[in-house]
Amino acid sequence: MSDLHFETRCVHDGVNKDSTFNSCITPIYPSSTFYWDDLKTHRGFDYTRSGNPTRKALEENLTALEGGLDCRATSTGMSAIVTAMHLFKPGDHIITGHDIYGGTYRLFSDIFTSQGYQFSFVDMGNPQDVRDAVTPQTKGIWIETPSNPLLNLVDIAAMTEIARQHNLVSLADNTFLSPYLQRPFEFGVDVVVHSTTKYLNGHSDVVGGAIITRQQEHAERVSYIVNAMGLGCSPFDAWLVLRGVKTLGPRMEAHQKGAMALARMLDSHPAVNRVYYPGLETHPDHELAKRQQRGFGAMLSFDVKGGHAEAERVMTSLKLFQLAESLGGVESLVEYPETMSHASMTLEARRNAGISERTVRVSVGIEHPEDLVADMRSALDSI
Ligand SMILES: Cc1ncc(COP(=O)(O)O)c(C=O)c1O
Numbered sequence: 001m002s003d004l005h006f007e008t009r010c011v012h013d014g015v016n017k018d019s020t021f022n023s024c025i026t027p028i029y030p031s032s033t034f035y036w037d038d039l040k041t042h043r044g045f046d047y048t049r050s051g052n053p054t055r056k057a058l059e060e061n062l063t064a065l066e067g068g069l070d071c072r073a074t075s076t077g078m079s080a081i082v083t084a085m086h087l088f089k090p091g092d093h094i095i096t097g098h099d100i101y102g103g104t105y106r107l108f109s110d111i112f113t114s115q116g117y118q119f120s121f122v123d124m125g126n127p128q129d130v131r132d133a134v135t136p137q138t139k140g141i142w143i144e145t146p147s148n149p150l151l152n153l154v155d156i157a158a159m160t161e162i163a164r165q166h167n168l169v170s171l172a173d174n175t176f177l178s179p180y181l182q183r184p185f186e187f188g189v190d191v192v193v194h195s196t197t198k199y200l201n202g203h204s205d206v207v208g209g210a211i212i213t214r215q216q217e218h219a220e221r222v223s224y225i226v227n228a229m230g231l232g233c234s235p236f237d238a239w240l241v242l243r244g245v246k247t248l249g250p251r252m253e254a255h256q257k258g259a260m261a262l263a264r265m266l267d268s269h270p271a272v273n274r275v276y277y278p279g280l281e282t283h284p285d286h287e288l289a290k291r292q293q294r295g296f297g298a299m300l301s302f303d304v305k306g307g308h309a310e311a312e313r314v315m316t317s318l319k320l321f322q323l324a325e326s327l328g329g330v331e332s333l334v335e336y337p338e339t340m341s342h343a344s345m346t347l348e349a350r351r352n353a354g355i356s357e358r359t360v361r362v363s364v365g366i367e368h369p370e371d372l373v374a375d376m377r378s379a380l381d382s383i
Pocket of ligand 1 (some may be wrong): 076077101103173176195
């Protein structure tokens with residue numbers, strides 16, 4: 001189906017798998033095991049930890065949307081990242097950003113560091129910092145762009161060029177934009193991961209992850225790890241994500257429309273010190289965003305004037321935006337990186353990444369932009 005448009009592929013790739021009844025949607029196969037015809041033959045699946053028809057449908061869909069070779073759908077975004085890290089081994093050095101998602105930072109700086117992996121957390125907005133961090137032990141570059149929560153961009157092509165020069169594996173967390181707005185393989189990345197919990201599913205009713213590869217060697221290792229460590233997602237969760245993906249394109253358009261309207265209002269509001277949204281012409285990475293993304297996405301952050309008390313007042317005065325972690329669902333959310341999404345970072349690491357106690361992160365849903373702007377304006381007016 002490679003000649004079809006992205007939106008068409010969202011709806012059709014990997015689905016229509018029911019040869020018995022020709023059902024419109026992919027059935028859920030909750031079966032843990034599958035009967036063999038004889039000692040040599042089964043019908044493609046033997047045990048759901050190793051593979052499952054519903055999960056396979058999602059994996060085919062995501063492979064197509066990212067333009068990869070293979071995919072494994074995992075139980076969470078974190079388990080997709082755990083899987084990806086098993087492309088490396090203790091003693092290997094991996095370069096990543098100092099402003100990545102707090103859970104990824106914790107996984108790298110605590111769990112994998114204690115197993116002998118080495119990490120450098122650098123300002124990836126500056127490719128020279130990445131070049132300077134390369135050592136003879138360096139084996140990988142972990143890219144997250146735009147970064148969470150401050151929406152700094154990483155020049156993906158510049159990173160893969162460094163990876164090529166030093167024979168490193170490049171990996172990108174594409175959660176914030178989804179393949180509708182950014183396809184890292186087009187810039188030479190080797191492995192893409194997602195928290196499907198976010199835009200791919202889009203309805204805040206599942207946690208899941210995915211790891212998409214484009215080289216046979218990586219695909220085989222990922223498949224082995226997901227099976228050996230038991231990281232695959234349940235058939236029901238796969239089915240939910242597959243259902244969500246069908247509307248990815250129209251949802252992302254609606255998300256972005258609201259985000260742009262909100263960013264413009266925030267940018268002109270006297271109670272706001274700074275807005276972090278790559279769609280604003282004043283954002284330092286606006287031109288890069290235009291080059292490597294097909295839109296600006298719907299995550300944004302802002303610093304209120306004042307400190308913790310003012311940030312708290314805004315977040316608790318909102319009526320439509322609910323206070324909650326996560327992102328990418330149809331409903332708008334706000335959260336406080338200082339004590340919520342990025343609490344797993346040390347205070348020093350947060351400050352180093354530019355997160356302050358004035359910072360509020362917003363996941364803009366698909367509600368009408370005028371309602372979102374009105375709600376946020378009235379909360380800001382209250383401080
Ligand atoms: C960019 C990014 N990557 C990975 C994750 C982890 O995903 P999950 O919560 O599905 O494990 C998150 C969660 O917020 C995230 O924001």
